[in-house]
Amino acid sequence: MARAAVVGAGMTTFGVHDTPLQELFAAAALEALEDAGVETTDVEALYFGNAMGGQAENETHLGPTAASHVGLAGIPVQRYEDACATSANAFKNAVQAVDAGIHDVVLVGGVERCTPETGKDTAAMTRIFASASHRQYEQPAGLTFPGVFALLTKRHMHEYGTTEEQLAHVAVKNHGNGALNPRAHFGRETSVEEVLDSPVVADPFRLMDCCPFSDGASAVVVVADDLADSHDAPVDVAGVAQATGVVPIADKATPHVTQAARDAAAEAYEQAGARADAMDFAEVHDCFTGAEVLASEALGLVEDGRGGVAAADGRTARDGDVPINPSGGLKAKGHPIGATGTAQIVELAEHLRGEAGERQIADAERAVAHNLGGDAATTVVSVMEARP
Amino acid sequence: MSEGFTHDAWAEAVRDGRLLGATCRDCGATVGAPAAACPHCGARALAVRDLPTRGTVYTETTIEVPPAGVEERGYQVAVVDLGDTRVLGRLDDEAVTIGDDVVLAGFLDDDQGNPAPRFEAV
Numbered sequence: 001m002a003r004a005a006v007v008g009a010g011m012t013t014f015g016v017h018d019t020p021l022q023e024l025f026a027a028a029a030l031e032a033l034e035d036a037g038v039e040t041t042d043v044e045a046l047y048f049g050n051a052m053g054g055q056a057e058n059e060t061h062l063g064p065t066a067a068s069h070v071g072l073a074g075i076p077v078q079r080y081e082d083a084c085a086t087s088a089n090a091f092k093n094a095v096q097a098v099d100a101g102i103h104d105v106v107l108v109g110g111v112e113r114c115t116p117e118t119g120k121d122t123a124a125m126t127r128i129f130a131s132a133s134h135r136q137y138e139q140p141a142g143l144t145f146p147g148v149f150a151l152l153t154k155r156h157m158h159e160y161g162t163t164e165e166q167l168a169h170v171a172v173k174n175h176g177n178g179a180l181n182p183r184a185h186f187g188r189e190t191s192v193e194e195v196l197d198s199p200v201v202a203d204p205f206r207l208m209d210c211c212p213f214s215d216g217a218s219a220v221v222v223v224a225d226d227l228a229d230s231h232d233a234p235v236d237v238a239g240v241a242q243a244t245g246v247v248p249i250a251d252k253a254t255p256h257v258t259q260a261a262r263d264a265a266a267e268a269y270e271q272a273g274a275r276a277d278a279m280d281f282a283e284v285h286d287c288f289t290g291a292e293v294l295a296s297e298a299l300g301l302v303e304d305g306r307g308g309v310a311a312a313d314g315r316t317a318r319d320g321d322v323p324i325n326p327s328g329g330l331k332a333k334g335h336p337i338g339a340t341g342t343a344q345i346v347e348l349a350e351h352l353r354g355e356a357g358e359r360q361i362a363d364a365e366r367a368v369a370h371n372l373g374g375d376a377a378t379t380v381v382s383v384m385e386a387r388p
Numbered sequence: 389m390s391e392g393f394t395h396d397a398w399a400e401a402v403r404d405g406r407l408l409g410a411t412c413r414d415c416g417a418t419v420g421a422p423a424a425a426c427p428h429c430g431a432r433a434l435a436v437r438d439l440p441t442r443g444t445v446y447t448e449t450t451i452e453v454p455p456a457g458v459e460e461r462g463y464q465v466a467v468v469d470l471g472d473t474r475v476l477g478r479l480d481d482e483a484v485t486i487g488d489d490v491v492l493a494g495f496l497d498d499d500q501g502n503p504a505p506r507f508e509a510v
């Protein structure tokens with residue numbers, strides 16, 4: 001039995017939006033409600049994600065502001081902040097509340113504005129993003145977020161021989177997928193040569209290994225299992241699990257294994273009664289190309305140490321045996337921090353409904369989403385299935 | 389007990405040319421950052437001790453796009469393996485790679501007065 005079902009999905013384009021946060025959120029939230037055929041009066045709670053509105057826009061206590069703007073004032077609203085895993089954590093809590101019978105119909109979503117065009121410049125946002133690393137034992141050394149994943153990826157390269165060219169293949173693949181996604185921040189293809197020619201941000205990552213700063217919002221409507229069939233196109237939540245890992249990086253037993261992802265995946269797969277090889281595709285948190293390599297291994301989609309090879313060999317392409325990030329991923333679709341987790345759920349729902357257009361994974365029946373926060377010390381893994 | 393293993397104690401040691409860690413009396417793990425309990429087993433019986441100040445580079449990166457508040461660019465950040473545990477620190481003008489030997493060589497303060505260990509190649 002499903003734990004709950006997603007019956008409505010909506011998201012804005014990811015890119016530049018010179019729009020206040022509540023208006024940006026409303027665009028996704030109202031689309032999700034209309035898709036679900038749910039009236040605002042039917043929504044019993046809002047699970048809302050925004051990671052850095054306080055730092056970037058001087059906006060906190062956004063829950064009731066967002067709820068009021070879409071006509072939901074009065075219901076309970078909880079706001080989540082788990083760095084880049086913000087709205088996946090909102091989704092997990094929403095599913096658990098519905099599964100436990102606390103609510104029958106809830107709205108889940110997230111919103112963020114990170115672009116230099118609508119907010120702070122690259123240096124300021126780099127500092128704000130770095131706030132998700134340890135304040136006392138990492139930030140003082142000048143560590144940045146590209147740097148965090150560079151530390152993990154370089155050890156992986158050392159252990160397994162993963163190459164910069166293999167990393168570039170991840171970017172090329174995701175840009176190719178993003179070119180088919182009308183909501184992607186980057187709608188153009190790239191080449192291994194172009195990636196390897198781009199300027200270094202934190203080695204081994206060049207600019208084209210890094211996801212962009214994006215603005216955007218996403219939302220889904222989650223309902224109880226027994227209500228799902230009264231909606232047009234329900235998609236079942238078969239499993240959702242979260243785990244955490246040790247912070248700071250230096251105290252993790254083996255940083256590049258991203259243990260929290262492995263723990264969350266094991267639990268989500270167990271809830272779903274399915275193994276990694278039963279996943280028809282995956283949306284994973286490719287904030288940097290190396291992060292996709294680590295995630296593909298942590299989720300059990302490819303063998304440990306083979307993530308780079310799998311990307312270079314085309315195994316993770318849309319027509320490969322383990323398609324990863326058909327949306328274009330964070331790399332090409334974009335990464336408005338607090339909107340990324342539920343945007344992955346939107347992408348899963350579209351493929352499982354057979355509505356993903358040109359980038360559709362053929363006959364997809366089951367898929368997994370992996371959304372991490374910080375140095376991967378928060379990871380949420382969700383398994384979704386087409387309703388039989 | 390863990391009362392002594394605070395950020396204040398750790399930072400004072402770094403400024404004094406030492407690295408403080410703690411060994412868990414239950415599971416034997418050693419941590420390089422202060423904690424109230426062992427992050428690996430949860431035990432609160434931590435024995436604070438001096439860590440070696442020489443080790444090898446476990447992983448490293450060179451930051452070319454620094455955050456606001458950091459004036460330099462092209463500096464290295466490394467996780468240094470000290471044997472029983474690891475610690476993250478900064479290297480300037482060093483170009484070390486994984487496996488290279490490094491030694492504690494002072495510290496730098498960030499813009500709010502938090503010290504970071506500084507290492508140099510041996």
Ligand SMILES: [Zn+2]
Pocket residue numbers: 412413414415416417426427428429430431
């Ligand atoms: Zn212990």
